[in-house]
Amino acid sequence: MDELLVILRALADPSRVRILLLVRRMELSVGELAAVLGQSQPRVSRHIRILADARLVQRAKEGAWVFVRLGSMAIAGPVLAAMDALAADAGVADKARLAVVRAERAAAADAWFAVHAAAWDRERSLNIAESDVEAAIVSALGDEQLGALVDVGTGTGRMIELLGGQASAALGIDRSPEMLRLARGRIEASGLRNAEVRRGDMYALPGGDGSADTVVLHQVLHFADDPASVIGEAARLLAPGGRLLVVDFMPHGREELRVQQRHVRLGFGDGQVLGWMSDVGLSAAVAVNLPAPDASDLRSLGVTLWLGARAPGQVLSERQAA
Secondary structure (H helix, E strand, O other), X not given: OHHHHHHHHHOOOHHHHHHHHHHHHOOEEHXXXXXXXXXXXXXXXXXXXXXXXXXXXXXXEEOOEEEEEXXXXXXXXXHHHHHHHHOXXXXXXXXXXXXXXXXXXXXXXXXXXXXHHHHHHHHOOOOOOHHHXXXXXXXXXXOOOOEEEEEEOOOOOHHHHHHHHHEEEEEEEEOOHHHHHHHHHHHHHHOOOOEEEEEOXXXXXXXXXXXXXXXXXXXXXXXXXXXXXXXHHHHHOEEEEEEEEEEEEOOOOXXXXXXXXXXXXXXXXXXXXXXXXXXXXXXXXXXXXXXXXXXXXXXXXXXXXXXXXXXXOOOOOHHHHO
């Protein structure tokens, strides 16, 4: 009874109901929630604290930002189901404002990539030598055939160049036309006849369910405002027995990268990525850790490779399962 009273008190304010409906859709920072709700950050932070006390949401500090996500589904799930039953159109206006926030962020990222495309391979190294990361990628995937390969956020096409020889077909996807122009040039120069690049969105990838054998997300996830959805969409492409390789930074404190290089997330812990993979039906493990060159320097960045696999007999549409 006490727990029920705490939940009911948490939901007594319309703003807190709005916050719960928003984070149901994706993880959001306190600042983003404040922008969508049109309220001050201190006020929104107070609402979040009350919701967190009721275990309806969780807070995760990441550098100077705090991200908010759904809390215990044993508690939040029935509450959200009741909301759906009572008001099918709940949160429609907030969803529209959220779409504007996301569109503005995407436009800013697109502008940055258009300017920095030519230097992208150098900029994504950030302390760890890219040759070491690439060697780890090749080792993690092994020397077996990769089948139909999809490189999400292909950038200048380096992963296609590196892995395309092991693939029966290779597709690089990116939303930046300038990146794709450079990727096409790289693929042509490499002589890969089974490879192509295409403009696309990491939240809505081209290709049917189970159409890929290997999907790679190389230094892409930290640009995502909803990393779980990106992993879910990548997993949707996997055929039975297919594998998803995620390569990204370990958690770090280089706050300036949010502005300088449009990073949305400051790296990821193993539990986060493995949890997202597990949530979409993949068996997952850490393939390799590449620690930062100077562990005592908080500005030094390490890299982790996480490998998820679809069971050989498993056929699952992530869109249907969502």
